[in-house]
Amino acid sequence: MDIAVVADEDTVTGFRLAGIKKTEIIEESEDLKQNLEKHKEDTGILITTERLAEKHREEVNSFKEEGNMFPILVEIPDKFGSAKETELQDLVKKAIGVEVELEDI
Amino acid sequence: MSSEEIVEDVRPIRMDLLEMEERLELAEKGHDLLEEKRDALVMEFFDILKEAKGIREEFEEQLEIAFERLIEAQASFGPERLDSLTDSIEETTDIETAKSNIMGVTVPLLEMEESPKRDFTERGYSTIGLPPQIDEAAIEFEEALEKVIKLAEIEESIRLLTEEIERTKRRVNALEYNLIPKFENTVDYIEMKLDEMERESFFRLKRVKNKLER
Numbered sequence: 001m002d003i004a005v006v007a008d009e010d011t012v013t014g015f016r017l018a019g020i021k022k023t024e025i026i027e028e029s030e031d032l033k034q035n036l037e038k039h040k041e042d043t044g045i046l047i048t049t050e051r052l053a054e055k056h057r058e059e060v061n062s063f064k065e066e067g068n069m070f071p072i073l074v075e076i077p078d079k080f081g082s083a084k085e086t087e088l089q090d091l092v093k094k095a096i097g098v099e100v101e102l103e104d105i
Numbered sequence: 106m107s108s109e110e111i112v113e114d115v116r117p118i119r120m121d122l123l124e125m126e127e128r129l130e131l132a133e134k135g136h137d138l139l140e141e142k143r144d145a146l147v148m149e150f151f152d153i154l155k156e157a158k159g160i161r162e163e164f165e166e167q168l169e170i171a172f173e174r175l176i177e178a179q180a181s182f183g184p185e186r187l188d189s190l191t192d193s194i195e196e197t198t199d200i201e202t203a204k205s206n207i208m209g210v211t212v213p214l215l216e217m218e219e220s221p222k223r224d225f226t227e228r229g230y231s232t233i234g235l236p237p238q239i240d241e242a243a244i245e246f247e248e249a250l251e252k253v254i255k256l257a258e259i260e261e262s263i264r265l266l267t268e269e270i271e272r273t274k275r276r277v278n279a280l281e282y283n284l285i286p287k288f289e290n291t292v293d294y295i296e297m298k299l300d301e302m303e304r305e306s307f308f309r310l311k312r313v314k315n316k317l318e319r
Contacts, residue, residue, distance in 0.1 A: 001199060001200050001201075001202055002199060002200070003197075003200060003250070003253075003254075009184075009188075010172070010175060010176075010179075013175065013179075013184070013187060013188055013191060014171055014172065014175045014242065014246045014249075015246060015250065016188075016191035016194060017175070017191055017194065017239070017242055017243040017246045017247075018197060018221060018243060018246035018247045018249070018250045019194055019195055019196050019197030019221065019223070019228070019247070019250075020196075020197060020250070021196045044200045044202050044215060044257075045200065045215070045253065045254065045257045047253065064264075069204070069211070069213050069261070070202060070213070072213060072215075072257045072258075072260075072261045074253060074256060074257045074260065076164075076165075076168060076253065077165055077168060077169075078172075079172040079175070079176070081169070082165065087260070087264075088154065088157060088158060088161065088260075088263070091154075091263055091264060091267045092154065094267050094270075094271060095147065095150050095266070095267045095270045095271070096147065096150075097274075
C-alpha cells in the first residue's frame, strides 16, 4: 500500500521530497473529505494536517469511522506548528471517563 | 430506569423461578468477566499510551526540523522550482500492512518494505548545480516519513482500544444497572407470589380441616 498526503502546499512539497507520489494540495476552504476519499484506494496511511482536520472536524471524524482499518488517517502539524492538543488527550477521556493529564502518566 | 421493573411474561411457578435464577447467575458471571476485561484493556491502554506519547513528540520534533530545512531549500531554489523538481523524484517504497491482536482487538501493523531513507543518488534528480539545502530537506522528510509510520500504527491501535473499552463499559453498565436488577426483581416477585400461594393453600387446608372436625 501507499502513503498519501492531502495537505497544504509546503507539507505536500516536503513529503514529495521524501518520495511520496500520491499527493493533493488543498486550501482550507476546499472539501477535505472528498479529497481524502479520492486517495483512499490502496492507501495504508493518509496524512493530513491538524489545521485542515480541525477546520473540517465533523467530516474528518465521519471519514475515520467508516470502518475499514486502512487507510489510517494521521493528523500532523504544518509548518506553523501544532494547531491543537493531540488527539490522545481526547481518547484518554473517552477510555477512562475522567480527564487525566497526559503529563501525569 | 425503574428499579421495580421485572421480566415480562413470567409465571409465578417454580419452573420460572429456577429459570430466572439461572439467568441471574449467568448475567452476574458475565458482568464479572466483562469487568475484568475492561480493567485489563485499560491497563493495556495506558501502556500503549505512554509509548504513543513519546513517538508523537519525537515525530513532531523531526517534522519541525524538516520544515526548517524545507524553508531554507525554498529560499535558495525558489518554491515553484522546488515544487516542479519533486516531479522527478523516485517514488518511495510501499508499506506492508498486517494485523495483530491486543486482547481481542484487531490492530494494524505497518512496515515499509525498505527504509525511506535514501542516498542522494537514489532520489532520481541530478544534484549537480542544485543547492545542498534540497538534499538536506529531503533527508529530514525521509526521516519524518519513517517516524510517521510507527505513529500511524500506534495511534490507530489506541483509537481501536478506546472503542473497545467504551463498548465493554457499556455492556458492563447495561448488565449492572439494567439486566441484573431486573432479574433480581423478577426472582423476588416470583418468590413472593409463591409464598403467598403457599400461605393461601395452607389456610384453605386448615379451614377445610376445621370444618371436617366440627
